[in-house]
Amino acid sequence: MMAVGIIPARYGSTRLPGKPLLEIGGKSMVQWVYEVARRASRLERVIVATDDRRVLEAVETFGGEALMTSAKHPSGTDRVVEVAAQLDAQVIANIQVDEPLLEPGVIDRAVDSLLSDASLMMTTVKSKVNRVEDLFDPHIVKVVTDREDYALYFCRLPLPFIQQGKREGLSHQEFLLEHPELLSNYYWHIGLYVYRKEFLMSFTQWGPSSLEEMEGLEQLRVLENGYKIKVITAECSGRGIDTPEDLHWVRERLANGSLKRGSSQFA
Numbered sequence: 001m002m003a004v005g006i007i008p009a010r011y012g013s014t015r016l017p018g019k020p021l022l023e024i025g026g027k028s029m030v031q032w033v034y035e036v037a038r039r040a041s042r043l044e045r046v047i048v049a050t051d052d053r054r055v056l057e058a059v060e061t062f063g064g065e066a067l068m069t070s071a072k073h074p075s076g077t078d079r080v081v082e083v084a085a086q087l088d089a090q091v092i093a094n095i096q097v098d099e100p101l102l103e104p105g106v107i108d109r110a111v112d113s114l115l116s117d118a119s120l121m122m123t124t125v126k127s128k129v130n131r132v133e134d135l136f137d138p139h140i141v142k143v144v145t146d147r148e149d150y151a152l153y154f155c156r157l158p159l160p161f162i163q164q165g166k167r168e169g170l171s172h173q174e175f176l177l178e179h180p181e182l183l184s185n186y187y188w189h190i191g192l193y194v195y196r197k198e199f200l201m202s203f204t205q206w207g208p209s210s211l212e213e214m215e216g217l218e219q220l221r222v223l224e225n226g227y228k229i230k231v232i233t234a235e236c237s238g239r240g241i242d243t244p245e246d247l248h249w250v251r252e253r254l255a256n257g258s259l260k261r262g263s264s265q266f267a
Helices: 029-038 053-061 076-084 104-115 163-167 172-178 180-185 197-203 210-215 220-224 244-255
Strands: 003-009 045-050 066-068 091-095 122-128 142-145 151-155 187-196 230-233
Touching: 003 029, 003 076, 029 045, 029 053, 029 091, 029 104, 045 053, 045 076, 053 066, 076 091, 076 197, 091 104, 091 197, 104 122, 104 187, 104 230, 122 142, 142 187, 151 220, 163 172, 172 180, 187 197, 210 220
Parallel strands: 003 045, 003 091, 045 066, 122 230
Antiparallel strands: 091 187, 122 187, 142 151
């Protein structure tokens, strides 16, 4: 089955204006993500879907492929759908432009997971939370899965809640700071979605669900409509770049060598 990666790249981010073109270690964010996706062996083609000619021209300058899309799309997924509708691909990987720490092998595993099970319509990725402060950061989305790694819920709050801390008179955060070994029960969600094309085209026609609107998390629409999302586990060294603080975090670690250019940690 032909799989294509599409990177939605809206220029007008609220928290980080011009996000796709922000520089990290001598490259724009969109170039980092594009090069990651091109190294994924399961993707036969990678396309940046953008609403801004500055992004289009930047992608073409480094030799990538980009297409202009409507500026009226309410979400990145709708932007992906506009491009996917023009393709013969059976599998579409929606790769977020703010995930420069994603690795090509993770994309391949997510695609393979979908292809290995004909009942699956969608897969995504999780990684273990390593810091208590990340668990309580609403910009870092958490995911809870069942024993077979199907998503039960996505949330901006730290789930599950540990009742023992309450019994000891501690806040959830205080209890986890005293028991950091319990972080092994928590996972953060990585911004990669792999869909069967026909499911993706239907998904965007359903309209926002109630949980989706409350959490601001589009993937909850899938769960509310009774479909399963398979969640593979990967070890990731960083996080998505959603705020100026996230951008500083990545730049600082790249500068001090803890994230090396061209290494498997930053590739």
